Amino acid sequence: MVSVEDYGEFETEWCPGCGNFMILKAVKRALAELGKSPDEVLLTSGIGQSSKLPHYLKCNVFNGLHGRSLPPAIGAKVANHELTVLAVTGDGDCYGEGGNHFLHNVRRNPNITLIVHDNQIYGLTKGQASPTSELGMKTKVQTHGVFNTPLNPLSLAISLDCSFVSRGFAGDVAHLTELIKKAIQHKGFSLVDVLQPCISFNKLNTFSWYSERVYKMEEGDHSPDDRIKAFERSMEWGERIPLGVFYVNEKPTFEDHLDVLKSGTLVGNKSDPQKVDELLDRFI
């Protein structure tokens, strides 16, 4: 049996009261409840306060470059598809700096889970707008307020036919834990966008701002296999903000297309380099 304790306790560099603590708790619980032991799990991350999360639990970690949590995750997953791979990132990291990787890995559909700490602000660089910042939000850089249309990660993912699209809230650890479990269990690229208050820099989207608006989509209220309805639901933002699984489309994963992985992992699969000798005949 795996328990949350197996994932350890670490000292963090986060501000007291930060939503990151709740997300960390949910990630640890989800992994333990799924019976994943730390050595079976790889967390990749980019740069930002969110991306420090992998340092605060015991597991395999590749903490890479800003915006680049996804490419190493894909590389590692292909090398050893038996690993449970989670890419942990933030709204600036994933939707800004790493936007291209987000788009193309939705298309690639590797069996990995992407957790985005979406606090609608840049935290580590001290309070500039992120791609999901609200229109009009004033910062030290966006002195006239944000006027770039906010990026809607869920609508974007659904438009690209992402195979699992969900939203959680750092203020509801139990619900978020279940979402992350579903995302990990889903075979394919699974997005968990997590609304998260930044207590230091985002004075607009506060804990109470989110709490007053979020609600859980119930079964019967929304069926995630309807792409158009999922798209409509993903655009609901303002007075009421839905949480839960928006869209699911089971389809072959990136790894499913790689015949070489059918006989075992790539790292465990030794080919015979001497076979090169046969290829040389073609140059004679």
Place this chain on the structure above:
Amino acid sequence: MSTDLVIKVGGAAGQGLQTIGVALAKTFKKSGFNVFATQFYLSRVRGGHNTFQVRVSDEPIRAMPEKVDILIALDEESIEEQIEEMTDGVIIFDNEVIKVNDVKEPFFHVPMLKIAKDVCGNKIYSNSVASGAALGLMCFEFDYLAKVLTEAFKKKGDEIVDNNIKAARAGYDYAKKNFPSDCKFSVSEPSDKDGRMLIAGNDAVGLGALAAGVQFLAAYPMTPSTGVMTYVAANADDFNVVVEQAEDEIAALNMVLGASFAGARAMTTTSGGGFCLMSEALGLSGITETPAVIFLSQRPGPATGLPTMTEQGDLQFVLTAAQGEFPRCVLAPGTPDDCFYMTAEAFNIADKYQIPVFIMSDQYLADSLFTCQRFDPSKVKVERYLMSDEELADTDEYKRYEITPTGVSPRAIPGQAGKVVVADSDEHNEYGHIDQTIENRILMNEKRMKKLDLLREDMEPPHQYGPKDARITLVGWGSTYGPLMEVVNILISEGHSVNHLHFTHVFPLPLEATKNILGNSETIVCVENNATGQFAKLLEYETDLHVSENVLRSDGKPYSPESIIRSMREKGLI
């Protein structure tokens, strides 16, 4: 040299000049001659003026001289470009395609379209007529071409094979019968000693990667590196390799690092512009000590530059790319043999020192065809330098960045023996977790940089050619090997005192060997395909040697032996 002929095919992209050129190159190779072939092409799929040049000799050759003996002109531009330089050669052309008013020497009209239509009922065979005609002028044994055409077209069925041979034979006979001076370009009796290969640099790199057991290749297509990616992709299923076309070069190298971290042998292929995007991930390889092999085929920059031409302009960039300091290794093959064996070596170095290793090629080496001895895959050793499960099980808590006397930490992979592996792009402690204390920084930076000293001892000394105590030493690296060898041969035959020192292990330089060999040289001349003498700077910086003169070229074209000798004369060196 009793035989030394250059046959040039010129035409627009899509006209099939490569088919003709490759058929001729294979024919000469099959008959026992040495062959060297180069391509000049523009960045477009159709049209434009391209050339394919084949040199045939009974001496080993790895350079293209400036003369042309037989020009097969498929378009008018080929003639305009070459006519001034045709001294004793002949231009094969079809008057139905290109209008030439006064058909006299050096022009020789071969009705290629008509022959193809008459003999095979289809003008598409006119390229085989052209190949045959060139061989007819040389009174070359026809059977070799018949064998080459059979091999080339057998997948398309007997009818296509027969038609190609018939067309070639008709061209051959036409030339033999109608050319005014009999067998003007006749070559000495071929020795028929085959078993050698005819191979391009890019294919040799691909083969080297497969021999090294590459498991993952992620790249973004970019001329002139793409050939390696496509070669590995074509053979991926047979060798258990995953090849992924990344969304951009940033993703490519980051994917490679993820795969490598997880234990796969991984590489990327790119050219200068793509490598610009990779330079951030290069530093990630450096600080996370994740092995990576980067094949970089150079072309003239900056920015898009001349996409299909050649240059050695990226050395200083590669040496300093990415912020901060970390050890890296640069290998620069000069021949297809180097491409094969040194690509395999690059993987072993990357694994041994847990660093990024470059294989620096260029368009000239990547696209040129060389004859060489068959590679010996049994000489390739795959050395992974990974911890065994038993060793790992014995450790209490695995430290990915354990401080050791050599700076190299024992490497385990995620999921191995129930342990966890932590890697970080931040400065980190022995466990791989963020640690920004000064004491830790000093320890870790020293640990990483220390690896460079050990690596330097593994770097092979430069290869010396010609008399040891020559007055002038021509120093080159990478693809200038062939032209410089020939320059030395020519100059020695003219009575000059000159030798050649060729570097394949470019960084870190094998210092002792370099100083020992060059220490007594009176005049060191660096010859490079760039505008600023980038290797010369490295040589002077790393050693206390003085480079007397640079011979440089950065017009997008490779060196001919003649152009190097001209530059040396202009500079008063000879």
